Amino acid sequence: MKSRLLLNGDFARFWLSQVLTSVASKSMTMVFPLLATISFAATPFEVGVVAAAQYVPVLVVTLFIGVWLDRRPRRPTLLFTDVAGGLALLVIPVLSGLDEFHIGMLYAVAFGFGSLVAIAEVCAQAYTPSLVHESDLVAAIGRLEAVFTLVVVAAPGLGGLLMNWLGGSGAVLMGAAFYLIAALVLLTVTRREPPVVAPVTRERMVSEIAAGARLLLSIPVLRTLIGQAALFNFFEQAMLTLYTVYAASVVGVTPALLGLTVTLGAVGSMLGAVAAEQAERRWGLKRVVVASMAIASFAPVLIPLATDPTPLTVTIWSVSFVLYGFGLTVY
Known part of the structure; x- marks a missing residue:
C-alpha cells in the first residue's frame, strides 16, 4: 500500500x-x-483584528464551500486559490514600494488571503480521493495531516525568522513565491478527476x-x-496574537528570536508523532x-513567567512551545 503511494507521481x-x-x-x-x-x-x-481577519473566513466560507465543491472540479479551484493567494500577498510589497501601504490595507489583505486559505484547505481534502486508490486513501490523508500538523507549529516561527532576515515585504514576497510555485507544481498533475453532477x-x-x-x-x-x-x-x-505583541513590544526580543521560540515547537511535534501510537496502546x-x-x-x-530579553526567557518560551507542539500533535 505504502509503495503504491510513493510511486504515485500525481499525488507526490x-x-x-x-x-x-x-x-x-x-x-x-x-x-x-x-x-x-x-x-x-x-x-x-x-x-488582534489583523489576526482575526485571517481566521474569520473559516467560520463563514467553510459552511458553503464544501457543498459547492461537491458539484465542481477541485483542481481548478485549487489552482485559482494558489494563484490568487500569491497575487494577494504581492499587494503588500508592491504598495510598500509605492509608500501606499497602511494598516487598513493589511486588514483587507489578511481577510482576502484568509478566505482563499479556507477554500483551499477544504478543496484539498475533497481532491485527495481522486488522486489515489481507495486502499491508499487513509495513508494519503495521513501524510497530508502529518505535514499540516508540523507546519501549524513550525511555520509561524519561520515567519518570524523571515521577517528578521528579509524584512516585512521580503517575508511576504517569499510567501507569494511559494504560492505561485505551488500553482506551477499543481499544473503538472495529469490525472483526471471523475465527472461531477450539476450544481444545486x-x-x-x-x-x-x-x-x-x-x-x-446529533x-x-x-x-x-x-x-x-x-x-x-x-x-x-x-494567545499567539498576544504573544507576538508581548514578545516584540513589551519584552523587546527580535523577530528572529521570537520566530525561533515558535519554530522549536516542531521538535515537540516530532516527539509527539513518535509517542502518539505507543501512548494510545498503553493508556x-x-x-x-x-x-x-x-x-x-x-x-x-x-510564557508570562519570563519578562526580560535574556537567554532564560528564550529557553522558557521554547520549552512552552515544545510542550505545545507535543500535546497538539499527539491530540
Whole structure:
C-alpha cells in the first residue's frame, strides 16, 4: 500500500504543492501581526483584528464551500486559490514600494488571503480521493495531516525568522513565491478527476448545510469535539496574537528570536508523532486525547513567567512551545 503511494507521481506533486502553500499560509500568521506591530506600531486591538481577519473566513466560507465543491472540479479551484493567494500577498510589497501601504490595507489583505486559505484547505481534502486508490486513501490523508500538523507549529516561527532576515515585504514576497510555485507544481498533475453532477440550487445548498450540521451535532462525541476544537482554536489564536505583541513590544526580543521560540515547537511535534501510537496502546485513546490536549492548553502558561530579553526567557518560551507542539500533535 505504502509503495503504491510513493510511486504515485500525481499525488507526490499534489503533496508538494500542499507543503508549499501550507508553509506560506501558516508563516503569514506570524508575519501579518509582526507587520502590524513593527511597521505601524499597532495597538493590541489592531494586531488582534489583523489576526482575526485571517481566521474569520473559516467560520463563514467553510459552511458553503464544501457543498459547492461537491458539484465542481477541485483542481481548478485549487489552482485559482494558489494563484490568487500569491497575487494577494504581492499587494503588500508592491504598495510598500509605492509608500501606499497602511494598516487598513493589511486588514483587507489578511481577510482576502484568509478566505482563499479556507477554500483551499477544504478543496484539498475533497481532491485527495481522486488522486489515489481507495486502499491508499487513509495513508494519503495521513501524510497530508502529518505535514499540516508540523507546519501549524513550525511555520509561524519561520515567519518570524523571515521577517528578521528579509524584512516585512521580503517575508511576504517569499510567501507569494511559494504560492505561485505551488500553482506551477499543481499544473503538472495529469490525472483526471471523475465527472461531477450539476450544481444545486441555493435552497438545496442551504438545506444540505443544515442537514450536515444536524448530523454532526446529533452525535455526542463529535458534538463535544467540535465545541472543544472551537474553544481551543479561539484561545490559541488569541494567545499567539498576544504573544507576538508581548514578545516584540513589551519584552523587546527580535523577530528572529521570537520566530525561533515558535519554530522549536516542531521538535515537540516530532516527539509527539513518535509517542502518539505507543501512548494510545498503553493508556487508551480517550485518556491520551484528554491528556495531550491538557498539555497543549497548559503550555502557554509558561510564557508570562519570563519578562526580560535574556537567554532564560528564550529557553522558557521554547520549552512552552515544545510542550505545545507535543500535546497538539499527539491530540
